[in-house]
Amino acid sequence: MKIMVTGANGFLAQHLCVFLSDKGFQTIAVSRGPRKIPLSNNIFYYDLELTNVSSVADFIHNHQPDVLIHAAAMSKPDECNNNQEKCILQNVTVTENLVYLVKKYAIHFIHISTDFIFGENGPHHEDQLPDPLNFYGESKLMAENIIKKVLTDFTIVRPVFIYGAVWEGLRMSFIQWVQQNLQNGQAIKVVNDQQRTPTWAEDICAGIYQIIVLKKYGIYHLAGKDICTPYSMALTVAKVLNLDSQLIIEVDSTSFPEPVRRAKQSGLTIQKAVHELNYQPHSFEEGVRKSFGL
Numbered sequence: 001m002k003i004m005v006t007g008a009n010g011f012l013a014q015h016l017c018v019f020l021s022d023k024g025f026q027t028i029a030v031s032r033g034p035r036k037i038p039l040s041n042n043i044f045y046y047d048l049e050l051t052n053v054s055s056v057a058d059f060i061h062n063h064q065p066d067v068l069i070h071a072a073a074m075s076k077p078d079e080c081n082n083n084q085e086k087c088i089l090q091n092v093t094v095t096e097n098l099v100y101l102v103k104k105y106a107i108h109f110i111h112i113s114t115d116f117i118f119g120e121n122g123p124h125h126e127d128q129l130p131d132p133l134n135f136y137g138e139s140k141l142m143a144e145n146i147i148k149k150v151l152t153d154f155t156i157v158r159p160v161f162i163y164g165a166v167w168e169g170l171r172m173s174f175i176q177w178v179q180q181n182l183q184n185g186q187a188i189k190v191v192n193d194q195q196r197t198p199t200w201a202e203d204i205c206a207g208i209y210q211i212i213v214l215k216k217y218g219i220y221h222l223a224g225k226d227i228c229t230p231y232s233m234a235l236t237v238a239k240v241l242n243l244d245s246q247l248i249i250e251v252d253s254t255s256f257p258e259p260v261r262r263a264k265q266s267g268l269t270i271q272k273a274v275h276e277l278n279y280q281p282h283s284f285e286e287g288v289r290k291s292f293g294l
């Protein structure tokens with residue numbers, strides 16, 4: 001089976017490409033610029049700017065994958081807020097173009113969305129009404145709505161606050177940021193009034209693998225099983241790595257006047273994925289241990 005993954009130089013997509021190629025899938029990894037993803041026999045990297053409509057159409061016509069996992073996005077809420085036109089282009093127009101192509105070639109489309117399509121009162125289940133609090137969330141919701149309108153067989157996956165192992169060429173996730181600061185004796189301020197269900201990258205990869213092999217369509221929340229605040233996550237990192245937790249200063253979100261709103265009580269429920277995909281995510285502490293190879 002041939003799987004195409006967009007955003008392949010990004011955090012989630014690098015994990016996905018490595019995971020899926022280890023499972024024996026021929027993995028067509030596309031992103032812009034030089035390859036950052038590790039070399040592997042089964043991963044074929046291509047530099048492809050997704051806003052270039054004709055190049056993308058030619059590429060899909062030539063490769064005709066069985067599955068297309070769309071993980072590319074402008075993924076930082078602040079950046080989306082400050083560059084709204086570009087955000088619509090990257091997150092909505094690019095998705096719309098892909099949607100018509102996967103329809104034409106009957107490719108299973110797996111779209112990576114986000115918990116940011118919801119507002120407060122999480123954890124949210126799959127059918128809850130969206131209520132994005134910022135422009136990033138709005139753009140991801142617009143993309144979801146186009147997918148639902150145009151395609152009948154599609155899969156939308158929503159993760160939350162992804163963390164995991166890093167290697168050369170891969171940006172840090174939250175847990176490495178905590179590690180680096182604490183190892184340098186640097187105090188960090190971390191909010192304790194935002195609730196999330198952080199997702200270990202390997203768990204979401206395993207969930208997507210099940211979606212592919214079981215050919216599952218619809219919406220799935222692939223998040224972690226623990227409800228945590230960033231402060232409690234930072235404490236767990238300190239515990240696992242035996243670092244000085246006194247350097248972690250508990251604050252509330254009013255200490256960081258942020259340009260975009262973020263939900264205080266977010267997170268996603270995972271019962272549907274547990275029942276239908278046999279999704280078995282690790283606890284946050286287990287995920288952190290495994291991310292650091294412990």
Ligand SMILES: NC(=O)c1ccc[n+]([C@@H]2O[C@H](COP(=O)([O-])OP(=O)(O)OC[C@H]3O[C@@H](n4cnc5c(N)ncnc54)[C@H](OP(=O)(O)O)[C@@H]3O)[C@@H](O)[C@H]2O)c1
Nearest residue numbers: 007009010011012032049050071072073075114159161162
């Ligand atoms: N990280 C999280 O905690 C989280 C949580 C929930 C949902 N998600 C969703 O999960 C997906 C992956 O997130 P991530 O954190 O792994 O993102 P990421 O690290 O920011 O990676 C996104 C990748 O997509 C590429 N890209 C964006 N627009 C492109 C375009 N027009 N053409 C070609 N490549 C393009 C980016 O390239 P450049 O580097 O050149 O911009 C980058 O390599 C996103 O859809 C995001 O919305 C993430």
